Structures are given as structure tokens and as C-alpha cells.
Amino acid sequence: MTYNNLACYYRRVGRLHAALKYLKRALRIESRLDRVVHPADTHVNICVVLSQLGRHAEALRHAQASERLVQRELFG
16 A cells, blocks of 8 residues: 555656556555455556556556456455
């Protein structure tokens, strides 16, 4: 959660590469955990930053990953 928050700060101040760095760290940590409270959030945030960087194909992959996680959370 802390890395996600730092990334949101850096995104707001226009430091997109720093934001992406923290989001990737958050994703690596989350991938090793058994339970994540809001598993889709990091993917959504990565999607936003990548889109702002013009990396739309990568952004789409993270949006799709987020959607799969939300569906899994809602419907098992």
C-alpha cells in the first residue's frame, strides 16, 4: 500500500517514471502474498501511468489484469 501511495504522489507531481518504479515494486510484493486487500488497484494505477507515458498496449494489459482480478474477487 505504501508503494502505491508513493506512486500516486509521484504521478500527481508529474514524475511518471518514479511512479511506475514504485508501482512495479508494489506488484512484485503483492505477487508473493497470499492475500491482497484490493488486488486490482496496483494494475489500475500502472495502467494510468503507462497510458500517460504513451505506452498504451502495456496499459491495456494491466487494465485487463485488473478486470480479471475484480471478476475473481466478485464471482470467485
